[in-house]
Amino acid sequence: MYRISTHLTNNDMQFAARRREFDLNQLQNKMASQTRIQNLRDDPLAAAHSTRYQSYQTRLERFRDNIEYAQDNYRISETYMKQTVDIMQRIRELAVQGANGTYTTSDRQKMATEVNELLNELVQLANGRNGDGNSMFAGTKTNAEPFRAVRGDVQGANGQIITDVQYLGNIEQNRTEIAEGSFIEMNFPGNEVFWAENQQVFSTTDATGYQVQQDSTIRVDGVDIRLTQGDNIHAVISKINDSEAAVQARLDPVQSSLVLETTSPHQMWLQDAEGSTVLQDLGVLADGDNPPPQNIAASADAFGGSVFDMVINLRDRLYEGDTIDIGGSALRGIDDGLNNVLSNLASLGAKDTRLQTVFTRTEREIPQVAEMNSKEVDLDMTRAITDLRMLEYTHQASLSTAGRILQRTLLDFLR
Numbered sequence: 001m002y003r004i005s006t007h008l009t010n011n012d013m014q015f016a017a018r019r020r021e022f023d024l025n026q027l028q029n030k031m032a033s034q035t036r037i038q039n040l041r042d043d044p045l046a047a048a049h050s051t052r053y054q055s056y057q058t059r060l061e062r063f064r065d066n067i068e069y070a071q072d073n074y075r076i077s078e079t080y081m082k083q084t085v086d087i088m089q090r091i092r093e094l095a096v097q098g099a100n101g102t103y104t105t106s107d108r109q110k111m112a113t114e115v116n117e118l119l120n121e122l123v124q125l126a127n128g129r130n131g132d133g134n135s136m137f138a139g140t141k142t143n144a145e146p147f148r149a150v151r152g153d154v155q156g157a158n159g160q161i162i163t164d165v166q167y168l169g170n171i172e173q174n175r176t177e178i179a180e181g182s183f184i185e186m187n188f189p190g191n192e193v194f195w196a197e198n199q200q201v202f203s204t205t206d207a208t209g210y211q212v213q214q215d216s217t218i219r220v221d222g223v224d225i226r227l228t229q230g231d232n233i234h235a236v237i238s239k240i241n242d243s244e245a246a247v248q249a250r251l252d253p254v255q256s257s258l259v260l261e262t263t264s265p266h267q268m269w270l271q272d273a274e275g276s277t278v279l280q281d282l283g284v285l286a287d288g289d290n291p292p293p294q295n296i297a298a299s300a301d302a303f304g305g306s307v308f309d310m311v312i313n314l315r316d317r318l319y320e321g322d323t324i325d326i327g328g329s330a331l332r333g334i335d336d337g338l339n340n341v342l343s344n345l346a347s348l349g350a351k352d353t354r355l356q357t358v359f360t361r362t363e364r365e366i367p368q369v370a371e372m373n374s375k376e377v378d379l380d381m382t383r384a385i386t387d388l389r390m391l392e393y394t395h396q397a398s399l400s401t402a403g404r405i406l407q408r409t410l411l412d413f414l415r
Contacts (some may be wrong), residue, residue: 018055022271038048047377048101048200049372049373049376053369053370053372053373053376054373056369057370057373059180060362060365060369063177063358063362064363066176066178067362068359069186070176070178070184071352071359072130073136073187074281074348074351074352075182075352077137077348078345080125080126080128080136080137080349081344083125084125084126084194084307084341085338085341085345087118087121088307088334088341091115091314091334092334092338093389094111094115094314095314095326095330095331096185096329096331098314098318098323099142101323108318108319108321108326109156109318109319109321110266112156112157112318112319113157115311115314115315115318116157119162119312119315120149120162122194122307123147123149123162123308126147126165127145127146127309129368135169136188137187137189137192137193138168138169138170138189139170139171139172139173139187140172140174140185141168141169144168144169144176144305146167146168146190147166147168147169147190147194147308148165148168149162149164150164150166151163154315154319155320156319157319162308163312164308165306165309165312167190167191167267167306169189169209170269171191171269172189172191172222173189173224174187178355178358182358184351185351185396188344189266189346190313191267191269191293191306192265192266192267192344193341194306194337194342195265195266195267195304195305195306195307195345196265196304196306196307196310196336196340197265197304197336198264198304199259199262199267199268199297199304199306199334200259200260200261200262200302200303200304201261201300201301201302201303202252202257202259202300202302203252203255203257203282203283203284203297203300204257204300204301205257205258205282205283206255206256207233207251207256210230210232210281210282211230212227212228212229212230212236212238212278213229214229215227216276216277216278217273218271218273218276218279219271219273220240220245220247220260220269220270221245221246221247221266222245223243223244223245224273225240225243225245226239227239227276227278233251233282234251235383236249236278236282237249237250237251237258240260240313246258246262246263246264246266247261247263247268248261249261257282258283258284265304265336265343267293267306268293269293270285270292270293270295271284272285280297282298283297283299284296284300288296303334307317307340307341309333310333310336310337311337312335314326314333315331317321317330
């Protein structure tokens, strides 16, 4: 049995009025935010799609920022490399002139003085920094100078000049994500950019009967190479050659010792992993905790120098007036260093082209994802305004009707 009281009509009218006021408030909030989804319950499926689209758009914007930062670093690195090429070309001109027998010893000493000043500038370029103050060619040691110049006396020079340039950085590279799961290097290790020749390390330890004593790991240019207990020297050589490291190993036919040689101009980076002594036992690395590249054994012979070594050699030959070496080994070393810098410059250009391609795609994709999200959550303002006016008219009409049909109470008469 349904009981009808005198308050039923009044309560129903109040409920309906409150319901319309709630709908009005919801619609006004949607119009203010220009989105049709205020709460997940408004459209759960569209809300889920919108969350994914917004997350993807945020990642795309981060990728775009990473690309722009990487491009800025590349442009700074390119400037340093181009200046290095200009200096190396000038040094080569001096080498060609110095090899000419028409010049006197005094003329060659003047050339050597110019080469020495250009060498100082090369060291400054190799220690270049970006706008954030980070070293460009130190690997991940961005707060330290990658190259240290050692000074000493050289016959024919006035005062102490650079006699050696040591690399203090590492071979690790900072990387940044430019697309989903895709990374690119941000910097270039200095012992690759400013290197001239393939490096060779000749051990003098006979490895004929060598066997790995326990499961071990060696690192060659940052690549881990796992060795198994009982591996002989031929197995070690095979595993090094099959690895991703740009280093080839072989057995010296005279001394039966291990020989390592890079396949591209760079400084070799050799380490025994913790608990391993394989390279020490083979006479390649020295005992102790010296970090690479200062850990080559004193008994081993290392060949292959940096751009700085080539320039120092040319300068010293100019001071000596040795035209044969100037036009031979010295000029060849300058050419090797120049070619390697140009090769790294070309590699940088290729990476920059890739960055520009990814940047263009990302810039095009961001508004596309934003449009997809817009289709899910955006409010049709024309329809919303129409609905709002209809709700307002309906609400006003309901209140007017309620005012005429609701029974008056004692309070109405007491006013």
